[in-house]
Amino acid sequence: MTHHVVTRTRTGTIAGIAAVALMVLGLVLPAFASRALIQDLFTILTLLTLAQLWNLLAGYGGLVSVGQQAFVGIGAYAMFAGVILWGIDPVLAIPLGGLAALVLAVPTAFFAFRLQGAYFAIGTWVIAEVTRLLVAQWKALGGGTGTSLPREATSDIIGVEAIRALFGLREAAARDVLAYWLALALAALTIAAIYWLLRNRLGLALAAVRDNTEAAKSVGVDARRIKWAVFLIAAFVTGLTGALIYVQTARISPDAAFSVTDWTAYVIFIVVIGGIGRIEGPIIGVIVFYILQSTLADFGAWYLLTLGVIAISVMLFAPRGLWGLLSARTGLHLFPVQRRLITAGPDHGPSMTKGEKEP
Amino acid sequence: MTILDLSDVSKSFGALKVTDAVSFSVPKGQALGIIGPNGAGKSTLFNLITGNITPDTGRITFLGLDVTRRPAMDRVRMGVGRSFQIPQPFEGLTVYENLAVAASFGQGKSEAAVTDDCVRILHDTELMRLANTPAGALSLLDRKRLELARAMATGPELLLLDEIAGGLTEGECKALVATIKGLHAQGMTIIWIEHVLHALTAVVERLLVLDFGRVIGIGEPEVIMASKQVREIYLGIEA
Numbered sequence: 376m377t378h379h380v381v382t383r384t385r386t387g388t389i390a391g392i393a394a395v396a397l398m399v400l401g402l403v404l405p406a407f408a409s410r411a412l413i414q415d416l417f418t419i420l421t422l423l424t425l426a427q428l429w430n431l432l433a434g435y436g437g438l439v440s441v442g443q444q445a446f447v448g449i450g451a452y453a454m455f456a457g458v459i460l461w462g463i464d465p466v467l468a469i470p471l472g473g474l475a476a477l478v479l480a481v482p483t484a485f486f487a488f489r490l491q492g493a494y495f496a497i498g499t500w501v502i503a504e505v506t507r508l509l510v511a512q513w514k515a516l517g518g519g520t521g522t523s524l525p526r527e528a529t530s531d532i533i534g535v536e537a538i539r540a541l542f543g544l545r546e547a548a549a550r551d552v553l554a555y556w557l558a559l560a561l562a563a564l565t566i567a568a569i570y571w572l573l574r575n576r577l578g579l580a581l582a583a584v585r586d587n588t589e590a591a592k593s594v595g596v597d598a599r600r601i602k603w604a605v606f607l608i609a610a611f612v613t614g615l616t617g618a619l620i621y622v623q624t625a626r627i628s629p630d631a632a633f634s635v636t637d638w639t640a641y642v643i644f645i646v647v648i649g650g651i652g653r654i655e656g657p658i659i660g661v662i663v664f665y666i667l668q669s670t671l672a673d674f675g676a677w678y679l680l681t682l683g684v685i686a687i688s689v690m691l692f693a694p695r696g697l698w699g700l701l702s703a704r705t706g707l708h709l710f711p712v713q714r715r716l717i718t719a720g721p722d723h724g725p726s727m728t729k730g731e732k733e734p
Numbered sequence: 735m736t737i738l739d740l741s742d743v744s745k746s747f748g749a750l751k752v753t754d755a756v757s758f759s760v761p762k763g764q765a766l767g768i769i770g771p772n773g774a775g776k777s778t779l780f781n782l783i784t785g786n787i788t789p790d791t792g793r794i795t796f797l798g799l800d801v802t803r804r805p806a807m808d809r810v811r812m813g814v815g816r817s818f819q820i821p822q823p824f825e826g827l828t829v830y831e832n833l834a835v836a837a838s839f840g841q842g843k844s845e846a847a848v849t850d851d852c853v854r855i856l857h858d859t860e861l862m863r864l865a866n867t868p869a870g871a872l873s874l875l876d877r878k879r880l881e882l883a884r885a886m887a888t889g890p891e892l893l894l895l896d897e898i899a900g901g902l903t904e905g906e907c908k909a910l911v912a913t914i915k916g917l918h919a920q921g922m923t924i925i926w927i928e929h930v931l932h933a934l935t936a937v938v939e940r941l942l943v944l945d946f947g948r949v950i951g952i953g954e955p956e957v958i959m960a961s962k963q964v965r966e967i968y969l970g971i972e973a
Contacts, residue, residue, distance in 0.1 A: 378853045380830070380845070576845050579827070579835040586824040593784070593818070594836035594888050595810040652826075714845075716830045716853070716865040 380714045382574055390709035401559045405542060405552040413548075413555045417623055419665050420558035424565050424616045425638060426645040426657035428609045431569055433643075434652035435578075436605040437585040439492070441639055442499025443613055445483065445506045446476035448633035450614030451621035452510050458528045460515060465524060466533050466553070469618040476614020477607060479506065484606045488599070500635065507633035521628025529625055554623035561619060565612055570654055573712045581605065585652075644682055648689045650696025654710040659698045735762045736798070737892050737923050743782060743792030745947075752778045753789065754947035760892070765924040767934040767955070770944035771967075776927045777819070779944065780894055783925070784816050785809045797891060810840050815890030819897045821877035823884075825870030829861050832869050832880060833887040840888025852887060859883040859913055875906040882913065886922075893917070895926040899933040911936050935959075943967075 405413055425443065432438040450472030457468030487498040511519040530546065538549040572578055583591040584598045591598050617638075621627050631637070641664065649660020667685070671678040693700045702708065739759040745752055752775040760766050770776050781787040782794065785806035794802045801809055824832050833855060837848035856862040859879045864872065869880060878898055885893055895914070899907050911933050918924055918937055928934040934941075934955075941958040943951040945967050951958050958964055 378849060380834075380849055576838050579831060579845070580839060582827050582831075583824045583835045586826050587822045590818065590822040590824065590884075591835075592806060593810065593816055594884060595807055595840040595842075596835065597807060597839075713828060714831050714834060715828070716849075716856075 377719050379717055379719070381717055382711055382714055384708065384711045386707060386709065387711040398559070398563055402556070405538075405555065410548045410551060413551050415665070415669075417551065417555045417558050419661055420555070420562040421616055421620050422642065422645060422664070423657060423661045424558070424562045425613060425642045426649070426661055427562075427565050427569055427654070428613050428616075429639075429642045430646045430651060430654075430657050431572075431605060432609045434646065434656070435573070435581045435585060436602055436609075437588075438602060438606060439496045440487075440499040440606075441496045441635065441643075442483070442487075442501075442503035443609075443642065444633045444635050444638035445479060445499070445503035446610045446613035447617030447620070447638040448503070448510065448629070449479045449506060450476045450617030451627055451632045452513070452516060453614070454618035454621060455516055455522070455524065455627055458524055459522070462528075464533050465528055465622045466557070469557075469615055469622065472618025473611045473615040476617070477611045479614075480607050480610030483610075484603055488602065488606075503633060503635065507629050510633070511629040517628070519629060521626065521631070523627075524622075524625040532622075551623065554619065557619055557622075561612075561616060566654060570710050570712075573654075573710075577601065577604075578712060579714075644686050646696075647686055648696055650698030650700075650702075653696070653698055653702070655698045655702070655708075656696050660696070663697065736760070737762050737796070738783065738925075739793075739795045740783075741793045741795075743789045743794060745778060745782060745787060745789050752947050753782060755792070756944075756947070756949055757792075758942060758949060758952055760923060760925060762891075762923055763921050764940060765918050765926065765938040767938035767941045768925065768927045768944060769929075769931065769934070769941060774944040775947040776944055777896065778947075780816065780896055780925075780927065783894060784814055810888055811842060813889065813891035814894065815840070815885035815888045815892070816894040817878075817881035817885045817896055817898055819900070821874075821881045823869035823872065823877055823880050826868065828866050828868055829872070829876075829880060829883075830856070830865040832884050836884045836887035837889065840890075848887070851889070855883050855886045858916060859886070860909075875902060875910065878902065878910060879913065882910075882917075886917065891923060893922055893924045895924060895928075897927055897929060899928055899930040907933055 429443060432440055453471040453475030454465065454468045457463040457471045458465050483499065483502050487495055487502065490498045516522055529550065532550060532553065534553050535546060535549045538544065538552050539546060542549070542552065544552065580591070580596045580601055583596055584601055588598050617632070621632065645660035645664045646657050648663055649658065650656030667682065671681055689696060695703070736759045741757045743756045744754055756779065768776055768779065778787060782789055785801065785804055785808070788803060793800060796809065796812060796814065801812070824835065827835065830852060833852040834845055834848060837843065837851050838845050841848065856865055859882055861876065861879055861883055864876060872880060882898060899910055902910060907930060915937050926934060926938060938955060940953065941955045942949060943958060943964050950967060951961055951964050
């Protein structure tokens with residue numbers, strides 16, 4: 376009688392193959408898609424990345440941050456600083472955004488980790504606001520009114536020339552394609568990295584800390600260190616995403632780059648309606664959000680009211696989000712992380728988890 | 735060989751002395767029961783041993799090493815395993831995953847290296863049939879078993895059980911006592927706080943009575959239970 380542990384399922388394998396196919400489709404899409412579609416997909420992919428990161432923080436790490444706009448904003452501004460002050464290519468300046476966010480995340484965590492629950496949320500928001508006010512003092516980058524990327528920097532971004540030649544596009548459209556590819560890569564890598572993390576030993580520790588911090592400590596899990604790690608990783612990638620968003624926008628202001636609505640409230644909406652604590656959640660959520668936005672955006676205040684009503688309804692009637700609802704009904708897991716103990720041999724082993732078949 | 739030794743350990747919260755010059759030691763393989771009225775300082779004593787609380791004065795040694803100021807996490811890794819009075823499972827994880835995380839982090843090993851350990855403990859604690867069930871869906875008895883199993887998974891040299899029999903029916907209690915007896919028979923050193931006296935006396939070889947933070951008796955269960963002082967203070971019986 377032997378035992379082994381598996382996380383893989385048949386649906387998981389099929390989902391993996393589908394994901395690779397989707398990636399390939401995503402890569403060749405600019406060859407036949409309109410510029411408007413590419414721009415929309417750019418927005419969706421960057422929001423998806425931010426939502427995955429917020430989900431990692433809140434859904435897995437129990438860190439409900441309302442201050443992620445601090446890292447979007449500082450990442451974007453660091454990229455602008457690299458371009459305007461030091462003459463770096465905008466795309467090559469994107470890593471500066473990640474680094475700046477990482478540096479900001481250290482003092483943020485130092486202060487915010489002293490706070491619990493709602494106080495932590497407010498604390499992160501306050502730190503983001505303070506950062507916005509400080510950045511607005513940065514005269515070389517336009518102060519409170521903001522600035523644009525200089526024409527000479529955007530006209531010869533690395534790779535744009537090759538894309539123009541490849542697809543026969545105008546420069547601005549080629550720039551959108553480049554930004555879109557980078558967003559696609561960032562979203563795919565983020566999801567892959569989070570999935571890897573959750574299947575790893577650290578994923579178990581994260582779940583333990585989220586479920587019960589005291590008990591996690593009592594079995595030797597260093598809860599503090601894990602929260603730090605998650606917070607820093609999320610900040611770094613959020614910073615990269617912020618920088619990428621503003622490479623595409625090419626125009627920045629403190630109010631836009633540090634917007635709590637755009638970079639945190641919408642992101643929370645996406646995670647909550649899609650399903651918190653699941654990788655599938657933000658994917659479903661961003662699709663729903665995008666459909667709502669494109670159909671209701673003309674209705675102004677009614678649009679925001681509708682978002683609010685939907686968010687509240689989902690929280691009340693499907694607290695695990697739309698994906699949670701679907702998954703509970705069908706037992707479907709596209710990104711299976713649960714370890715199942717399989718017994719081979721005559722012994723009556725553990726029963727299989729409902730809805731999943733052994734591969 | 736002595737596993738745990740407390741010498742002259744005291745702890746006060748404000749003016750209240752909850753642990754008052756407590757000294758005792760536990761040899762390897764022994765099962766020691768701790769009894770005392772509510773508020774006697776039993777849980778504080780556990781927290782001092784696990785490192786969740788640091789004593790004001792005195793010395794605690796574990797496996798011959800001074801751990802008085804060592805943080806709780808270090809002590810888990812050194813081999814102090816504990817169960818909570820109110821079961822605190824990781825509800826979103828399966829029973830197996832609850833053990834895997836405890837074994838992997840408590841022993842500092844990779845997940846793959848602890849599978850056999852976890853399987854053995856699942857058998858010992860009669861949780862094998864529930865291995866793939868989410869811990870949030872367990873009955874009280876199985877939650878108590880999981881508390882025990884998870885503490886075992888950390889690879890303890892010393893197992894601390896905090897009122898693990900509380901709240902169970904007579905039959906459930908019997909089943910759990912049999913499990914604990916089994917672990918003890920394999921050589922596990924146990925310190926067990928319990929109000930359910932018959933459960934305790936079915937397993938332990940030695941009994942410690944705590945009152946107002948002081949040790950008022952320690953020795954063989956029959957002798958302790960027969961002592962006039964203990965009967966007066968703990969059981970409230972006029973001799």
